[in-house]
Amino acid sequence: MNPWLLGTIVLVAAGLGPALWIGSRGEPTDRLVGLELGGVAVVLAMVSFSQAVDQPSYLIVPLVLALVSVAGILVYTRLLAPRR
Amino acid sequence: MTVLHALTLACYGAGVLVTGFSAVAALLLRDALDRLHLLTLATTLGVPLVGLGLVLKNGFSMTTAMVVFICVLLTLSGPVLTAATGKVAAQRHGLVDQESPQ
Numbered sequence: 001m002n003p004w005l006l007g008t009i010v011l012v013a014a015g016l017g018p019a020l021w022i023g024s025r026g027e028p029t030d031r032l033v034g035l036e037l038g039g040v041a042v043v044l045a046m047v048s049f050s051q052a053v054d055q056p057s058y059l060i061v062p063l064v065l066a067l068v069s070v071a072g073i074l075v076y077t078r079l080l081a082p083r084r
Numbered sequence: 085m086t087v088l089h090a091l092t093l094a095c096y097g098a099g100v101l102v103t104g105f106s107a108v109a110a111l112l113l114r115d116a117l118d119r120l121h122l123l124t125l126a127t128t129l130g131v132p133l134v135g136l137g138l139v140l141k142n143g144f145s146m147t148t149a150m151v152v153f154i155c156v157l158l159t160l161s162g163p164v165l166t167a168a169t170g171k172v173a174a175q176r177h178g179l180v181d182q183e184s185p186q
Contacts, residue, residue, distance in 0.1 A: 003093055007100040007134075014104030015126075018111040022119070029116040029173040033123060036165055037107050040126050040158060044103060044134050047154060048096075051138055056147040063154050070161040077168040082175050 004052035008045050015041025028080050032073065039069035088140060096137025103130035116173045120166050127162025131155050 019041055023034025046062035106126040110119040135155030142148045174180045 003096065007096060010100050010104055015107045018107040021111060027116065027176070029169065029176055030119070032169055032172070033110070033116050033119045036123055036169065037110060037119075037126065040123070040131065040162070041103060041107060043154065043158060044099075044131065047134070047138065047151060048100075051141065056145075056150065059147065059150040059154070063150060063157075066154050066157050066161075070157070070165065073165050074168060077165075077172045080172050080176070 002052055004048050008048040008052055011041050011045040011048060016045065032076055032080065035076070036069075036073055039065070039073070043069070092137050092140040094137075095133050095140065099130045099133030099135075099137060102126065102133060106130060117170060117177075120170050120173075124162060124166050127158055127166070131158045131162070 016038055019034050019038030021034070023031045023038055025031070043062040043066050046065065047059065050056060050058035050062070103126045106122040110122040113119050113122070132155060135151055138151045139148050142151070171180070
């Protein structure tokens with residue numbers, strides 16, 4: 001096991017796990033914070049996994065996820081804003 | 085183990101630990117506004133450290149360019165998303181006026 005794969009496992013276990021828990025409970029804004037945390041953890045885990053298996057072409061997945069995640073969260077902040 | 089290899093692993097390990105710590109600590113807090121502080125820690129400290137570790141590992145290459153682009157995107161968008169989420173949370177809790185630009 002190389003350090004990159006170990007980092008991937010840590011990011012999924014300690015990053016994505018709590019983010020999923022936060023994102024599935026509580027108020028909508030709490031869930032949104034969980035979604036943001038999960039997005040960061042998954043992007044970093046995918047980048048680390050790409051390094052672990054020595055496949056740079058896999059980096060396109062976290063790149064697209066990072067772009068889509070930003071747009072998606074901004075849409076959620078718009079939808080969750082209180083109505084006037 | 086060379087100095088560069090040690091520095092690579094130190095930066096990468098610190099970034100992974102900061103990100104993991106942020107997520108676990110966010111789990112222990114109850115308020116969304118408190119959790120946003122930890123999200124900022126992950127995006128502005130954890131992501132650049134992981135990116136720096138990968139850049140030191142790969143050297144000057146296309147892989148480095150992709151990693152840098154992803155990390156810069158996450159680092160720059162993190163404060164924007166945090167501010168937007170904080171504004172929505174404050175509005176929903178009645179802490180700021182809905183018409184307020186802040």
